[in-house]
Amino acid sequence: xxxVSSVVEERVEETVGHVAIIGGTHGNELTGAWLVERWRRxxxxxxxxxxxxxxxxxxPKAIQRVRRYIDRDLNRSFGxxxxxxxxxxxxxxxxxxxxxxxxxxxxxxxxxxxxxGALIDLHNTTANMGISLIFVNQSPFNLKLAAWVKExxxxxHAYLWLDxxxxxxxxxxxxxxGVTIEVGPVPNGVVRGEQFWRTEETVRAALxxxxxxxxxxxxxxxxxxxxxxxxxxxxxxxxxxxxxxxFIHPELQDRDYEPLEPGDPVFQTLAxxxxxxxxxxxxxxVFINEAAYYEKHLAFSLTRRxxxxx
Amino acid sequence: xxxVSSVVEERVEETVGHVAIIGGTHGNELTGAWLVERWRRxxxxxxxxxxxxxxxxxxPKAIQRVRRYIDRDLNRSFGxxxxxxxxxxxxxxxxxxxxxxxxxxxxxxxxxxxxxGALIDLHNTTANMGISLIFVNQSPFNLKLAAWVKExxxxxHAYLWLDxxxxxxxxxxxxxxGVTIEVGPVPNGVVRGEQFWRTEETVRAALxxxxxxxxxxxxxxxxxxxxxxxxxxxxxxxxxxxxxxxFIHPELQDRDYEPLEPGDPVFQTLAxxxxxxxxxxxxxxVFINEAAYYEKHLAFSLTRRxxxxx
Numbered sequence: 001x002x003x004v005s006s007v008v009e010e011r012v013e014e015t016v017g018h019v020a021i022i023g024g025t026h027g028n029e030l031t032g033a034w035l036v037e038r039w040r041r042x043x044x045x046x047x048x049x050x051x052x053x054x055x056x057x058x059x060p061k062a063i064q065r066v067r068r069y070i071d072r073d074l075n076r077s078f079g080x081x082x083x084x085x086x087x088x089x090x091x092x093x094x095x096x097x098x099x100x101x102x103x104x105x106x107x108x109x110x111x112x113x114x115x116x117g118a119l120i121d122l123h124n125t126t127a128n129m130g131i132s133l134i135f136v137n138q139s140p141f142n143l144k145l146a147a148w149v150k151e152x153x154x155x156x157h158a159y160l161w162l163d164x165x166x167x168x169x170x171x172x173x174x175x176x177x178g179v180t181i182e183v184g185p186v187p188n189g190v191v192r193g194e195q196f197w198r199t200e201e202t203v204r205a206a207l208x209x210x211x212x213x214x215x216x217x218x219x220x221x222x223x224x225x226x227x228x229x230x231x232x233x234x235x236x237x238x239x240x241x242x243x244x245x246x247f248i249h250p251e252l253q254d255r256d257y258e259p260l261e262p263g264d265p266v267f268q269t270l271a272x273x274x275x276x277x278x279x280x281x282x283x284x285x286v287f288i289n290e291a292a293y294y295e296k297h298l299a300f301s302l303t304r305r306x307x308x309x310x
Numbered sequence: 311x312x313x314v315s316s317v318v319e320e321r322v323e324e325t326v327g328h329v330a331i332i333g334g335t336h337g338n339e340l341t342g343a344w345l346v347e348r349w350r351r352x353x354x355x356x357x358x359x360x361x362x363x364x365x366x367x368x369x370p371k372a373i374q375r376v377r378r379y380i381d382r383d384l385n386r387s388f389g390x391x392x393x394x395x396x397x398x399x400x401x402x403x404x405x406x407x408x409x410x411x412x413x414x415x416x417x418x419x420x421x422x423x424x425x426x427g428a429l430i431d432l433h434n435t436t437a438n439m440g441i442s443l444i445f446v447n448q449s450p451f452n453l454k455l456a457a458w459v460k461e462x463x464x465x466x467h468a469y470l471w472l473d474x475x476x477x478x479x480x481x482x483x484x485x486x487x488g489v490t491i492e493v494g495p496v497p498n499g500v501v502r503g504e505q506f507w508r509t510e511e512t513v514r515a516a517l518x519x520x521x522x523x524x525x526x527x528x529x530x531x532x533x534x535x536x537x538x539x540x541x542x543x544x545x546x547x548x549x550x551x552x553x554x555x556x557f558i559h560p561e562l563q564d565r566d567y568e569p570l571e572p573g574d575p576v577f578q579t580l581a582x583x584x585x586x587x588x589x590x591x592x593x594x595x596v597f598i599n600e601a602a603y604y605e606k607h608l609a610f611s612l613t614r615r616x617x618x619x620x
Contacts, residue, residue: 034557038580066604067377126497187436187497189601193560193578247344250503268503270348291499294376 015214016177018117020054020108021046021203025075025121025171026292027062028188031199032122038200045200048207050214054111058121058171059100066189068292071095075121076169078105105174118177120206121170122199125184126291127300128254131156131202134180136170138162138227141177143310144218147225148209153202157257159286159303161230179206185254188291225310228257228284228303235297237267237275245269248289248299256286260302267299325524326487328427330364330418331356331513335385335431335481336602337372338498341509342432348510355510358517360524364421368431368481369410376499378602381405385431386479388415415484428487430516431480432509435494436601437610438564441466441512444490446480448472448537451487453620454528457535458519463512467567469596469613471540489516495564498601535620538567538594538613545607547577547585555579558599558609566596570612577609 021039023032036055039046046053057063059074074097108114118141125132131153135142138160146158159182172178183199186192212218237246249265259282260266267275277283283302287293331349333342346365349356356363367373369384384407418424428451435442441463445452448470456468469492482488493509496502522528547556559575569592570576577585587593593612597603 034580041580126500185497187495187601188499189604190436190599191557192599193557193563196557197560247501247503247506250507253503270344270351289500289502291497294499 014116016051016116016118016210018052018054018112019120019207019210020056020111020113020117021120021122022056022058022104022171023122024060024063025058026068026073026123027059027064027070028066028068029122029124029186030066030189030191031124031183031186031196033057033063034191034196035122035200035203045204046207048211050211051117052111053207054113056104056107058104059097061096061100068188069097072097074100075123075171077101078171078174079168101171104171108174114174117175118210119172119175119179120203121172121178121180122203123180123182124186124188124195125182125287126187127184127256127286127288129157129182129184129256129286131198132159132182132184132286133157133202134159134161134172134182136161136173136178136180137176138308139176140310141213142179143225143227143308144213145177145179145206145209146227147223147310148212148218149202149205150225152205152208153198156202158225158227159230160227163230181206184290222309225308227306227308228286229306231283231302231304233296233298233301234266234285236294236299237269244294246275249274252285252288252300254288256288257284259283260285324426326361326426326428326520328362328364328422329430329517329520330366330421330423330427331430331432332366332368332414332481333432334370334373335368336378336383336433337369337374337380338376338378339432339434339496340376340499340501341434341493341496341506343367343373344501344506345432345510345513355514356517358521360521361427362421363517364423366414366417368414369407371406371410378498379407382407384410385433385481387411388481388484389478411481414481418484424484427485428520429482429485429489430513431482431488431490432513433490433492434496434498434505435492435597436497437494437566437597437599439467439492439494439566439596441508442469442492442494442596443467443512444469444471444482444492446471446483446488446490447486448618449486450620451523452489453535453537453618454523455487455489455516455519456537457533457620458522458528459512459515460535462515462518463508466512468535468537469540470537473540491516494600532619535618537616537618538596539616541593541612541614543603543606543608543611544576544595546604546609547579554604556585559584562595562598562610564598566598567594569593570595 023036077097172180236244246267246269249268285300288300333346387407482490546554556577556579561575595610598610
């Protein structure tokens with residue numbers, strides 16, 4: 001067992017030779033797709049000395065149609081077994097995103113990002129989440145990356161989504177060193193210049209971290225990192241037939257990462273009545289009123305705030 | 311000719327017996343569809359003494375799928391001749407929205423909104439247009455409605471879209487007394503509580519106007535009305551292959567209805583270069599960065615500001 005532990009420690013010290021940056025995993029989140037287009041014309045903002053950077057569009061067909069996905073959410077389609085030739089031949093067609101997840105993984109293997117490289121997946125949200133660094137595992141690399149980026153982009157928040165709903169199926173889960181950069185508020189189907197440049201600034205900071213990691217320039221001093229740990233999704237109020245009967249309360253709207261206290265308003269019904277938070281303790285909501293999550297029965301997510309030594 | 315003129319004047323004095331309020335003409339603009347749901351449960355906010363109010367969902371199939379439209383834009387599908395049975399039988403299916411425009415007009419005739427009633431069509435935009443009252447004709451009724459609403463909802467703007475691109479094909483064009491209430495910024499696929507209630511407030515003011523009109527309570531004093539008159543659509547910068555190469559400049563973003571001077575920044579290219587407004591005179595841009603207009607080659611529209619006596 002001592003030997004295994006020592007191998008793990010050695011691997012943390014290995015350098016990262018390949019980094020993939022993916023835009024357009026959701027086809028109506030334009031910032032990442034347009035940044036990939038920008039960097040394809042001029043890669044200098046994303047090139048570094050010590051590793052190769054690989055640019056990729058996640059869901060080209062959905063980007064073309066400015067839709068989140070064609071058949072199902074690509075960012076919940078990783079971790080499936082690849083479609084078999086049997087499935088391909090059967091009456092029921094393989095969902096486009098299931099095929100696409102397979103193709104993306106093949107490309108990441110070719111780029112040598114899988115298994116030992118790093119991955120940055122670019123997203124937008126209609127929630128007022130500013131710059132969010134979302135991690136589906138809390139490897140030392142990931143938490144140190146978060147601390148580094150937060151020092152350079154102070155408005156950034158680190159959000160650990162460690163439960164079972166996302167981690168095993170998101171694009172960022174295919175490698176250990178993976179981060180989703182979620183930028184909002186940005187409507188679907190729109191590029192907003194300010195958020196475009198702030199996303200690039202965040203990507204540059206993340207790449208500078210990888211560069212410093214590779215060159216052994218990271219300080220070994222411990223520092224404190226504020227993280228928001230996913231606890232549960234909260235659905236909209238619904239009637240007995242399952243139809244939504246209310247919306248985010250104006251007093252909760254846009255207050256992502258701010259404390260939500262027991263008794264605070266969370267929803268307003270179509271009749272104008274207020275529904276209040278009935279949990280026992282302070283929590284920190286995120287993804288408040290994200291358009292794509294209406295279908296996922298997620299009006300907002302509750303997180304708890306923690307401080308980690310990294 | 312004197313007789314015709316007198317008939318026109320008499321018709322202005324007729325009362326309005328029927329008002330239709332339509333939500334969800336675009337299926338991903340949720341505010342109007344959810345307000346219709348609210349008022350179906352409790353119609354008291356939209357009932358008045360002197361006329362009947364009729365509630366309608368514009369595009370139920372698109373609302374179901376949270377998409378702007380199924381086959382084509384319903385709000386550009388009015389004014390077509392109804393699909394013939396020949397067309398229905400042919401290989402090429404009739405676009406859903408062409409059928410739907412026909413059905414909506416039939417319903418409006420049944421409600422007796424067509425030809426002599428009034429119509430309020432509810433929309434959302436990702437542009438920072440606040441409350442916009444959009445008219446495709448400048449009948450005295452419409453301009454007086456604008457002045458009345460602006461006195462009660464001071465942030466409202468009156469926008470006259472009188473050119474050939476919209477007026478003949480929009481839902482609000484099927485009657486003379488028609489207004490589109492356009493509320494933003496609201497992302498597609500989202501209800502924001504604040505804008506939900508402000509839309510209701512604006513609808514109530516418009517209905518109060520119809521009530522005062524019917525009861526002969528409108529002042530005959532002339533007053534000044536600020537209007538923004540549509541001049542032209544401005545497309546995104548594109549390369550020789552037609553691909554978009556830039557986005558709204560951060561300094562123009564969210565500045566709808568504010569003066570745009572010659573030389574002001576309007577776009578930023580993917581390379582970071584600034585493109586400036588090269589028109590000769592001050593104009594007032596609207597629909598800045600509306601998601602649905604990327605496909606219509608409309609980055610923003612230029613209007614000129616005028617003051618009318620109404």
